[in-house]
Amino acid sequence: MLSALLALPAWNPGHDACPTVTTVGSADFSLAEWVRKSWFIQEQQVLDFQPVTSNYCVAATYNLEGKTVPFFKGKVATVYNYANNDQVNGPLTNAKNMTLCARAVNTTDSSRLAVAPCLLPNILAGPYWILGIGKAADGSYDWAVVIGGQPDVKWEDGCTTKESGVNNAGLWLFSRKPVASPEAIGKMHALLKAKGIARSRLHKVEQEGCTYHGFNMK
Structure with a gap:
């Protein structure tokens, strides 16, 4: 899989516009598998609500538990x-x-999710797009790359989303394991490079020794 990613055409940093990113698409994304187990963030960009000082034991659990949001009848996962x-x-x-x-x-691409506090309608939710997924032989997910919408901020090694505000911001590397293997990290970085997304803005999340006390883990 890594060789296939590396074979993708490299983004040209001299190009004037940021490349339009592609997500995994509905055919390769299962929300049921996404929520099956908790995720552990390995690297992430700085955000107003995610400063570097909070890069310890970062994790997320998603559940399909019948939650609804205003003015929307589609599928909703609690986070x-x-x-x-x-x-x-x-x-x-x-x-x-x-x-x-x-x-x-998104009715045509289920991997282009939107996230917000549950009391807010979709118009106030921010993009939460699945850029890539690592699958095991049995189809289960090992790792994933998530971005907060279309990149529009340029850096020397590519483009990414903004690092301020709430919506249209953020980049995260996910793993099912608290500490991902170097191979998994390498695959995620190769995916970002192939898509022209800056890796230089990512910061490591410390997961060694975390107990996740009180976390809703599965």
């Missing part, structure tokens, strides 16, 4: 996020434990 401040097993970042809702808003 439970976890992170520590300042150190492994430190104070909780999201102590208020606000529940988010991921919505399958």
Whole structure:
């Protein structure tokens, strides 16, 4: 799989516009498999609500539990996020434990989700697009790359989303294992390079020794 990714045409950093990214698409994305087990973030961009000081034990659990959002009758997955401040097993970042809702808003591409607090309608939700997925032989997901919409900020090694605000921001490398293998990390970076997305803005998330105390894990 890595060789196939590396065989993709490399993005030309001299190009004036940021490349239009492609997501995995409905044919290769299963929301049921996505929510089957918790995810552990390996690397992520800085955001207003995700400073570097919160890059400890970052994890997410998604559930299909019949949640609804205003003015939408499509499929909704609840999102439970976890992170520590300042150190492994430190104070909780999201102590208020606000529940988010991921919505399958795109009728032609189910891998282009949108996320917002559950009380907000879709018009206020931010893009949450699945750029790539690593699949095991049995079809289960090993890793995934998620971006907060179309990249429009240029860096020397590619384009990415903004690092401020809430919507249209963010880039995350996911793994089913708390600590992903170097091979998995390499595949995710190769995917980003092939799509012309900057890797230089990513920061490592510390997962070694995390206990995820009180987290809704599965």
